[in-house]
C-alpha cells in the first residue's frame with residue numbers, strides 16, 4: 569500500500585542514484601557529485617570524509633548485512649524504506665536520507681544561491697517569499713530535539729510543506745514526496761561548528777543545488 573502511495577506521489581521507487589549496486593548485487597556507496605572539499609568553507613572536507621565516507625558507508629554495510637538472504641534482498645532501496653521495520657528500516661532510511669542530502673549540494677556560487685524555476689514559484693506561492701521559507705525551514709531544523717532531519721516536501725495535492733522527522737524517519741513513510749533535506753544529527757556539523765547547529769543551518773543555504781530540487785519535482 570505504501571508502495572502504491574509512492575507511485576501516486578511520483579516518487580521513483582527504483583531511482584538510479586538510490587540504487588547503486590555492485591556485481592554481487594549489494595548496495596554500494598554512490599559517488600559524490602562533487603569533490604570532498606567542494607563545499608568548503610560551509611561543510612569541510614573532513615566532515616564529508618566522516619559523514620559520507622564513514623557514517624553513510626556504515627548504514628549501507630549494515631543494510632546489506634540485514635537484507636542478505638531475506639525477502640528484502642531484491643527490493644529497491646525505496647521499497648525497503650517503505651516496507652521495513654526496526655533495524656533494517658533505520659539503516660535503509662538513513663541510507664536514503666543521506667544520499668538524498670548529499671546529492672543536493674554544489675560548490676558555492678553567488679549566482680546560484682537563490683532558487684529558480686518551478687521550485688522558486690512554488691516556494692513563493694506557499695510561503696510568501698524565499699526569506700520566509702528559509703526562516704520556517706531553519707526553525708524546523710533548529711528546534712528538532714535530538715537527532716533527525718528537517719524537510720521540504722510536497723504532498724499529493726501539490727502543496728509544499730516543512731516537516732521534521734526524528735532519527736531515521738523519512739517523509740516517504742508519511743505520504744510526502746521529499747524535495748530537500750538537512751541532516752541535523754550532530755555528526756553532520758560537530759566537526760565544523762561544534763554545538764552551534766544554527767551556524768551549520770546558516771551555512772547550508774550557500775551550497776544548496778536548486779537545480780537538483782527542481783528535478784525532484786518531476
Ligand SMILES: [Fe+2]
Nearest residue numbers: 751753755756
Ligand atoms: Fe547524517
